[in-house]
Amino acid sequence: MMAKYTLPVGPQHPALKEPESFWFKVEGEVIVDVDIRLGYNHRGIEKACESRNYIQCLYLIERICGICSHSHTTAFAQCVEEIAGLEIPARAKYIRVIVGELERLHSHLLWLGVAGHEIGFDTLFMYSWRDREAVLDLLELITGNRVNYAINTIGGVRRDIDGPKREQILSQLDLLADRAKFYADLVTTDSTCLARLENVAKFSAEQARAFGTVGPTARASGIDLDVRRDDPYAAYGEMPFKVIISDRGDLLGRAIVRLEEIGESIKILKYALQNLPDGPLTVKAPRKVPAGEAVSRYEAPRGEDIHYVRADGSDHPERVKVRAPTMANIYAIGESMKGSYVADIPIIIASIDPCFSCTDRMIKIVRQESGEARTMTWEELRQYGIRWYQQ
């Protein structure tokens, strides 16, 4: 019987909106218990919104997450539009869908690259990020920015997609569909991916439901849940797509769900671009929003994003509340880690797509009885994981 260790990971995970600290109780290489502590990097965005007008809030809300920026602004704008009683034009709804789906494409390709990096398959990381560049170029073409697109405004969208832009996007989509198929094929057949993803951190549908998971994490455990279909917003009610579900429940399932969703997103994009209705882009929004409150849901690439806004009749909100998808998924990964190996920590944390960046994270290994401590960087832990599996 080996000695029991506590292995703290974090708390500095600055790329996340909810940076977390994981305290792993390990027996040898096996994780027996996980303690998750949240709230280390509180930015006070919700409070800051209360001192800004609605237009300024949009740009602040956009910066909650650099990757799901469109998700957050759309959810916020939908709240304000609901309070103000605005019905945005059909063309604006379609453009919101187009940008939202392009965002999903780039987010899932980004995730694939991060996952590849964490399992030591850096070739996959480089290829998928190269292909993600094509999506970012399209977003730049439509909105003028690679990230933080700022396409939404209260009452519609700020920029139009004209004929030449539409053709350019459509011409790229077939290529991206091919690449998505290639990656789906690669992840399900390549021995490196299978060895690191298959049957790791299994999470049953009952567990996933009990822990309130959302998005691809829930769908990979066989839960049929997608806000785009269940509670259609923007123009999703008219879009033809199917919700991808996998009942595997392991990391491979999460990869499969995300990669197949790329194909569905491309279907939505094609439909939306070919059936883009004519009309204005915005309706006139009042600067002062009447008193009231609204909740809006949005299927961000990582799962359901919930925004709540209460207005008091002035030009700034009285209260803004954001529940980002990582918040719903974070406890699930803690639970799913029990019984996994220390070497799997990076890929399991990355598997819920928690807005990881490449920053180094400090990890401290403390020997419980003697208080002996060892400090590892995230990179060292990643290398440790790769070496451990090579043995």
Place this chain on the structure above:
Amino acid sequence: MSRIGKVIPELFKSLTSAPATVDFPKSAVPVPPDYRGKPVLIQEKCTGCGLCQRDCPAAAIEMVDVGAKRPKPAFDYGRCAFCAQCAESCRSDAIVITGEHHLAAFSREALRAAPRPEKKEEEPQEPAAEQE
């Protein structure tokens, strides 16, 4: 079903294809025509209403006295988030978004662009907003 080398043909393809990156600064990636770069004031059109300052999410615009009846906006590109909301909010189209995006400077002062004084009639010209 498990096999090695699904990615091998891809590797060979990459051997003969051009690099995905460019040799910056010798060559640069072109930006699309609607790129959100540096916002620039066209002072003749500006009415000094201050809407740009009110909506700027980054507090990058300050209305400064230029000797005219109403103050005119001064930009701090060090604070600017390049969201183009100022151009959107402007009712007289006095702010244009240029594609200029190589804005690195050695001091914060070099990143500021003040409107020129308006004491007397002057030739219409772009405000002095250039910096290396």
